[in-house]
Amino acid sequence: MSINHCSHTLGVALLLLSALFLSNDAIAQDSTRYQIQTRDGNTYYGHIVQKEIEYILFQTDNIGQITIKFDDINVIRRMGKEVSTERYRESNASYRAPEVYLFRSSGFGVKKGEAYYRNAWLILNELNIGVTDHFSLGLGMMPFVEGSLPVWITPKLTLPLLKDKVNFGIGSLNGVALGESQSSFGLVYGDLSVGGPSTHISLGAGKAYDEGELNPELLITFSGAVKISKNITLISENYTLQDFYLYSLICHQNFSAVNIQYGLLMFDTDFGNLTLPWIGLVVPIKTRF
Known part of the structure; x- marks a missing residue:
């Protein structure tokens, strides 16, 4: 990864996150x-x-x-x-911000007694469950991809360093593609979130692996959430890994029983740039754990 490209990536991610916080500052004050x-x-x-x-x-x-x-x-x-x-x-x-972003939970995790079912593009399915206030577990799958069935599990531990202000999280994604040629894949990461549950910014790093072999390149993540109204949160989840860059700007809208996510994903790779619409839903579920 070149220094110039890394600087460009950091600049884009910070620009997206800055836009979130500036939009929040502009309308957060209740005049009543x-x-x-x-x-x-x-x-x-x-x-x-x-x-x-x-x-x-x-x-x-x-x-x-x-x-x-x-x-x-x-x-x-x-x-x-x-x-x-x-x-x-x-x-x-x-008013509480969603405990899930797009591909992972936020820095504040999923609390005990709560669970979330997520679906994106009608193909990505995941259930996140709060086992305790500081430990959550996700189970996910996608339909068959080139003759294989990807399934994964995502444990995550969150530690409040300063309650509702600074949180540290460590987690992993551990998956296997079931089929004739079975293969494993995954990611281990840690992140630090600064702010409150409704408005925060997160910086993280991790390592991807394939067939048990760690990728030598470091995965860097920039994420954040800003509550801009009673039912709307803006989310940005961004990744850099070697020559692959992913940026996002997503609106998470609460419709009581079902939350809708819509926005844009922007990919920057050696093969060119690509922008895709993101559409998904998040269904909150109360559990008895």
């Missing part, structure tokens, strides 16, 4: 004013900047931005009208 009373007797006035499952980021009128957990809130009032804290918490469940 709120009054929040907490259990310790404090009252705050201002705007909601970011909404998560367990907390909100609140821009106060006089002391700047603060993080307030829902468990610490007595009352939320909007324009003089009281809003039930529990109902408000439930209504914001969809």
